[in-house]
Amino acid sequence: MTACSKSRQRLSSILLLCLFIFLTVPAMGQTADEGGDTPLPINPVTVGLYISPPFVMEEEPGVYSGMAIDLWEALAHKNDIPFEYEVFPTIRSLVDATADKSIGIAVTNLTITRKRADRVDFTQPWFDAGLRILVPDSQGASFSEIITGLSESGYLKAYGWLALVIVIATALMTLFDRRFDKNFPRGWPEGASESFYAVMSVVTSGKAPSRKNLFGWPGRIWQALWLVCGIAVMAYVTSSVTSVMTTLSLTNQINGVADLPGKSVGVFTGSVAEEFAEEAGWSVRSYDDIESAVSALSNGDVDAVVGDAPVLEYYAHNHPRANVDVVGPIFEPDKYGFAVAHGSRWTRPLTLELLTAHETNLIEDLRVRYFGDER
DSSP states (O other): OOHHHHHHHHHHHHHHHHHHHHHHHHHHHHHHHHHTTSOOOSSOEEEEEOOBTTTBEEEETTEEESHHHHHHHHHHHHTTOOEEEEEOSSHHHHHHHHHTTSSSEEESSOBOOHHHHTTEEEOOOOEEEEEEEEEESSOOOOHHHHHHHHHHTTHHHHHHHHHHHHHHHHHHHHHHHHHHOTTSOSSHHHHHHHHHHHHHHHHHHSOOOOOOOSSHHHHHHHHHHHHHHHHHHHHHHHHHHHHHHHHHHHHHOOOSGGGOTTSEEEEETTSHHHHHHHHHTOEEEEESSHHHHHHHHHTTSOSEEEEEHHHHHHHHHHOGGGOEEEEEEEEEEEEEOOEEETTOTTHHHHHHHHHHHHHTTHHHHHHHHHHOSOO
16 A cells, blocks of 8 residues: 555544544433533433322313422423323322333322331422311201110100100090090081191190180199199200200210311322221222212211312312311321332422522412412
C-alpha cells in the first residue's frame, strides 16, 4: 500500500470519528440536561382514580375535579407530564392496579398504611385525616324493636291479660244491657259491638260514652269506678311503651366509636375503615361508594357508616335531604398520599414537588377552597 493510500485511509477514519462524535455528544447532552434523573415520558402516564368527593369528583363523563385532582394536575402541568385518567370502582382495585403496574400513579384520598406500603410506594403525605361515623339524623327505635323490647320486659304478657279482661268486660256488659236496657240492640253482633266500643272508650280515653243511668246513684258510682280503671290501664300502657322506647333510644344512640360494638357498620370496600372494623370485630357490610352506603343506612341495613372524616363531613354538608349526621371525634388519624408501584421513577420527583406544594401553600389553598377556613 502506498503512502498516499495510507494517508487517505487515516483521513477517512478521522472524518468518520469526527462525524460520530458530532452526532452522539449533542444527543447525550440533551438527555442529561432535559431529563435529569427522570426523563420525560414519551407516552402518557395512566393515572388511576377512585371517585371520592371532595377529593375526586366526576363533573361529566371524562371530566374530573376535586382537591386531589387539582393538586395532581398542578404538579403534572409544572413538570410537563402527559397523562390520562382511568377510574376504578373500589379503593382495593385501585391499589391492586398500582401494585401490578397497570397504572402509573394512584390519585385519590388514599390513606398511607403499613399494609399498603408492603405493596406500593407512597409519596410525601399531603393531607391529614382520620375516621368518623355517619348516622341517621334522628336515631330512634323501629316498631319491631319496640315490640321486642316490650316482650323482653314482660309487658306483652300483661297486655294479653288486659285484652282478656276487655273481652270479659265486653261480654258482661252486653249481657247486662240486654237484660236491663230496653233500648239496647237485640242482635248479638250489634250489642257486642256497642259494649266493646263503650269498654274501649273507657280504656283509651278515660271517658265513658253517653249511657242511660239505670240504677240511680249506685250506677253513677259504678261508672266512676269504670273510669278510674280505664285511666289506670291507659297510664300503664303509656308508661310501659315510653319506658321501652326510652331504653331503646339510649341503647341505639351512637355518639362515638365506643357505641359501635354490637351494631351493624357500613364501610367502603378496601378502605382503612374496613380493616379497622374487621380488626375490632364489628359486624361489617362493605359498599363500593358513599351513595350505596348511605342508601343502606337510610334503609336500616346498617346502623352507622364509618369512613374518612372529610368525605363523610362533605357528604353530610352537601346532602341535607339525606338526613344524616357525622358524630363523634376523629379516631384512627391518618395521612393521604399518592401511590406508585415499587421502584417507580415517580416516587422521588412527586415527593419533592409535594414538599414544594406544602412550602408554597398550594395544598393549604386547596384545602381552604374545598373545606373552608375552619380547621
